[in-house]
Amino acid sequence: MKEYDVIVIGGGHAGCEAALAAARMGMEVLLITMKIEEIGQMSCNPAIGGVAKGHLVREIDALGGEIGKAADVVGIHFRVLNRSKGPAVWGLRVQADRATYRAEMRRRVEAQERLSVKQGHIAEILVDGGRVVGVRTETGFEFHCKTVVLTTGTFLEGLLHIGLVHFPGGRFGEPPAMGLSESLRKLGFTVGRLKTGTPPRVDGRTIDFGMMEAQPGDEPPTPFSFETRPEEVRNRATCYLTYTDERTHDALRRGLDRSPLYTGKIVGIGPRYCPSIEDKIVRFADRPRHPIFVEPEGLDTEEKYVNGFATSLPEDVQWEALRTIPGLEEVEITRPG
Structure with a gap:
């Protein structure tokens, strides 16, 4: 062998x-x-990159890695985040x-x-x-x-x-x-447990995009890899922005007694900058709304990713809360969070 x-x-x-x-x-x-x-x-x-993560992808690229090059080849939406701030904190994000x-x-x-x-x-x-x-x-x-x-x-x-x-x-x-x-x-190692959440995926044919704000990619788009020529990448899809409101938050609060996050079923430590939607409404209870980005899973599917709505709440709560969001009133969930 x-x-x-x-x-x-x-x-x-x-x-x-x-x-x-x-x-x-x-x-x-x-x-x-x-x-x-x-x-x-x-x-x-x-998606590849984003604030902070985009810096990491470019560092990997500088060391000869493939993630940035692959993202450039299959990217369908290129956008630099944090443009309103200084260049040091700009973060390229590529929807793949x-x-x-x-x-x-x-x-x-x-x-x-x-x-x-x-x-x-x-x-x-x-x-x-x-x-x-x-x-x-x-x-x-x-x-x-x-x-x-x-x-x-x-x-x-x-x-x-x-x-x-x-x-x-x-x-x-x-x-x-x-x-x-x-x-x-x-072998003597201490093994711990971490926690992460994912949002539900939904059927794009049941979304009213006219109720949302289009988020087109940058023109001209910026590639991730230092080896990719700018003319080799192009935008082929659009993301959309909508918001939760108090109706959404009320629906989520009613489900907290069945949340594994708040009933002690989940003991792992979650990511600091990617809280679940139920965590957002508890930790930031004074905020009247939270942004929700509807993103394509790919060019050959109608399935969409509801970014900003990561959750471990029961499916019935997910359905009720999603349908309070503008543009998602008739949405059908394809996979629960």
Whole structure:
């Protein structure tokens, strides 16, 4: 059996960059992911960058990474945020086509020399004499290596919460990674739990965009990568802005007694700058409204992403609250938050 210099566990944003970087440094690399078709999957909203995150993408690009280049290829909406402030805090944000981005990143990974890709569920890190020597899959098969890089995202013993119902999952519709957390505990690592939320996805055919404010991309659009020529990128879609109001907030408040966030079901620490909609109405109770951006999931689907409405409230509360928002009065949810 071939021994690798580096094994990367997880094929998301970080895993792709880690595997590509190591292979380009002359190492023999194996990227192991639970589902090869999901390499490069955009777990949350189909966008790259934004305030602060856009700086990070450009730093990765300067170091030879692929995320900025891939975003330029599949981007459908380019916009620099924070234009009203100084250039130091401008943040480029690119709305991408979710399916095309995934395919583009997989193509780049599979084209890289010295980089192999295999599908598998890693359940254990193998250690001998205090040094990593490989990994073992849930079926008992072993891959040997000198170094392991963990880029497991939301999958380690992942739990999904919708209201007071919770069930195992790494992403909605995908199983979690079980076993690896226990392996880390046995090696002496402390394993904690983080929390993140996603908004519902909705059917764009049930939205009244005339009630919303169009948010076109910048003209001319700005690419992410230093290697992309400006004429190579173009806007192909529009985002829309609307707002919650007191009717929305009242509907959300009525559901707080069934919120896993406020009943103690969720114990993980959430992201500081991406609070859920129920967290917003509690922490910022004096604000009469909150912005909601309706964004395309891609060019070949009618599904839209309701940015600003991340939630773990019950589905009936999500339906009621969404339908108080201008333009979403008749909206149909395709996937709950």
